[in-house]
Amino acid sequence: MELKGFVLRSKQIGNRLRHITVFTDKLGKVDFIAKIKRGEFPLKLDLFSLSTFKVVQKGENYELQRALLIRSYFPDTVEKFIYLSKISKLLLPYQLAANQKLFKLIENYFSAGDSFRVAYTMFLLKFTFVEGIFPALTKCVGCGSRQIYSFSIERGGVLCLRCAEKNDIPWSSDLSKLSVNLAKNSFEKMKKEKIPLQKLDKINTVFENHVRFRLS
Numbered sequence: 001m002e003l004k005g006f007v008l009r010s011k012q013i014g015n016r017l018r019h020i021t022v023f024t025d026k027l028g029k030v031d032f033i034a035k036i037k038r039g040e041f042p043l044k045l046d047l048f049s050l051s052t053f054k055v056v057q058k059g060e061n062y063e064l065q066r067a068l069l070i071r072s073y074f075p076d077t078v079e080k081f082i083y084l085s086k087i088s089k090l091l092l093p094y095q096l097a098a099n100q101k102l103f104k105l106i107e108n109y110f111s112a113g114d115s116f117r118v119a120y121t122m123f124l125l126k127f128t129f130v131e132g133i134f135p136a137l138t139k140c141v142g143c144g145s146r147q148i149y150s151f152s153i154e155r156g157g158v159l160c161l162r163c164a165e166k167n168d169i170p171w172s173s174d175l176s177k178l179s180v181n182l183a184k185n186s187f188e189k190m191k192k193e194k195i196p197l198q199k200l201d202k203i204n205t206v207f208e209n210h211v212r213f214r215l216s
């Protein structure tokens with residue numbers, strides 16, 4: 001089978017073996033063990049590379065037979081490295097099925113060249129959307145009220161003051177509007193808006209927890 005995929009983790013295990021985790025077009029997220037020649041540091045198996053992988057199924061595992069680099073996204077700045085690492089860390093803990101929209105999303109956001117803070121939050125929001133777990137943000141999930149007071153991870157959406165529970169995270173209709181805007185619009189458009197980093201941090205906290213709760 002021939003796959004295309006983004007390398008999300010690449011770990012040397014011993015002299016000649018590399019354990020890589022890849023988000024692929026046809027199998028979703030998979031792990032391969034790759035054999036490496038002595039002294040070789042192949043870019044095609046390196047972090048953030050987009051490569052083709054020829055694999056053969058052996059029981060429950062896939063054996064990598066051949067790989068070919070399509071494009072390396074390896075960053076030339078620390079800021080971009082941190083950004084790409086955050087995207088990888090977001091995706092690594094979960095079993096992710098093949099999803100063309102997610103594949104395209106990774107491709108688009110791996111290509112971001114600046115405004116990494118807003119790019120990460122946008123990736124996070126759009127990721128929940130393409131995985132079908134975008135939370136209810138406009139009305140209280142308890143009673144339908146539009147008076148938004150908090151976000152409930154357990155209930156997957158916002159709550160009003162009357163329905164709020166003690167483990168909720170503080171939230172507002174302003175943050176809901178911003179989240180919807182970031183999820184719907186293009187990066188090119190949103191990176192021009194002056195969005196306070198504090199707001200991005202609040203959205204990140206809620207959505208990272210939401211993803212963990214929904215996908216674990």
Ligand SMILES: [Zn+2]
Pocket residue numbers: 140141142143144145159160161162163164
């Ligand atoms: Zn309510």
